[in-house]
Amino acid sequence: MSHLNGRHPALPADRLTRVENFGHSIAAPGYVFRPTQPGQVADLFHAARKQGFTIGLRGAGRSYGDAAINRGQAVLDLSRMRRLLAWDPHKGILKVEPGFTIQNLWQSTLEDGWWGPVMPGTMFPTLGGCLSSNIHGKNNWHAGPIGEHVLEFTALLPNGREVTCTPGKNADLFHAMIGGMGLLGVFTSITLQLKKVHSGYLDVRAWAEPNLARILAATDEGKDHDYIVGWVDCTAGGRGLGRGQMHSADYLPEGADPEPAQSLRVEHQALSPNLFGIVPRSIIHQAMKLGFHNPGIWAVNTAKYTLNRTLGHDKRYWQSFVAFNFLLDYVPDWERAYGRGGLIQYQTFLPKAAAAEAWRDMLRLCQRRGLPSYLGVVKRHRPDKFLLSHALDGFSLAMDFKVSDRNRHKLHALTADLTRIALAAGGRFYFAKDSALTAADARAYLGDETIAKFQVLKHKSDPHGILQTDLYRRCFSNE
């Protein structure tokens, strides 16, 4: 809790701003600082220690829950600390500041034949945010989370220390700050090993699957592809429960693309600003609003599945990296289509054997409560060595839910019940997506030992508890 005291405000009133989650479903005031130099971060830490306020770290603000919100206190937005510090086009080693985005990354390196080894579904997050969440892509089985491709990072800790971490040096902090949700320190530089590619295209296959068991089987069988992902129609019931469409994709071997220098160009990758050549993408989300209610979404999901099943079944084509990886950027501001109340995403990670049954129960429960997920996505995962890891040997199912003032309490009750099912099945969760867990839930999947380890590191690097977010107080408070 705060100890802001005395005659004069500790924080400058003109920095007070509305701070939201990506889904626009959670908002709180915060005093937002946007420095460009590490020295300014050190100054803010000093002020926080002296005057007793807390600081929440924020990148591009793309997390779905309350991970980058620090209600009523300081928010340190690192998106302007975004210099490219070094780039080696021969070895594919990139060193950047934390505000450097995924978009900055591919636009800086792709023409040299290097692509991000792990890419999220959107290009707008910062790398600092990606490391803090330890993001994964549609290639998690193959490539692991982004943390496995970090050669080194430097960080400024709230205790005033500057540290350099590699998988071997300060290994504890390395494996805790990656995935540590910005609660241990601020990245000041990040060094990444990128992936060599020989074309700007991926070899993509698309096909439909009639139910959840088949989707999961296909996701598992397809795990040797470079990328594998399934879309699930969460509105379908009965025998079609969990039906959807699979996409696999593979990098092209050297020589397959006759003109790699063409396909690797930024201009070649970029999505055209217009859909069908005439409809500006920037207005699509306005039109989508009209269909973003239960009947509308049922119709869209059904139509999409029917098309996938017929015209689009078993198709094979080349697709640009950008179009395949950053599907969420296809419609700019798509999250606005959910309307005033915004959306949340609820993502569970379940062990391979337990997934099908638990998700069938969960999908049915959502439908019974009249709160179907508007979008479902399945991926294949494997465990990793990071402290607050969300991964395991199994699958994840991400579900987007519309939030409105009327359904908030119902939605909360639903996610609480879904969490119960997931925990009973040995499930795990992902802080970058979460807005539903309680501290007891977090303890249940992370385990006492992991939480104790994290708290020891937290106490060492942040003895005054300066780095806090709404997520931290929610999931790591002492129950």
Place this chain on the structure above:
Amino acid sequence: MTLSPDLTPLTPRKRAVLVGASSGIGAALARELAHRGYALALLARRAGALDALCREINAAAGDTRAVAYTHDVTDYELIPALFQKLLADLGRIDSVVYAAGVMPTVTFTEYNFDKDKAMVDSQLLGALAWLGQAAALFERMGEGQIVGIASVAGDRGRVLNPGYGAAKAGFVTYLESLRNRLTRRGVNVLTIKPGRVDTEMSRAAGMTRGLYPVGKTAAAIARAMHKRKQVVYIPGWYRFLMLGIIHTPSFIFRRLKF
């Protein structure tokens, strides 16, 4: 003592700041809002009365619903720092209610600057200092609610208590300005104009007859807050009474004794 946290980020509790909460309409409104599930920061000069009210509210809720902050609204220069502390402690503020104000007894022939100044200081200047902070926050948030407990006394300059009427008239006009500035930003500004309400302040001023129960007054304010009304008279029929009074020609009004 810290307020009980929200269950989840999706289901936040409404949070209100009540300035002038230790007695009268302020205290009744604190009870009413706590009963409606609000989390409250209660401010007043009298620490003893305020602490007792918090204890009573928290015991009834079985939960920390109300936290006390001792504060004199005429300590204007402390208000920005205190507002920042409230924001840090509460995390979010949905409503700021200004219910503070003193009303010393003034006789028909009395012209006492100290009494008049005390009323203007607490009823008007304190409101400007507090609600300016609230307005800046709500404007940036694009949401929120400002509630001013004014009075029917501001509708017309009456013989009874010139300083009180002037302070309340200034307050009502200030609230109207805030409303005109902030409605376009998604903020609701609610002006409450109680008539004769059964409070210590009214009784100390010698009112005994026709007093409206303070509990019913608080319930009416909470309803108006929920419905995001603009200007509300309590009891409701005072709207028509005051319409008559406002339109009473001066040559008659000069001869009246209330």
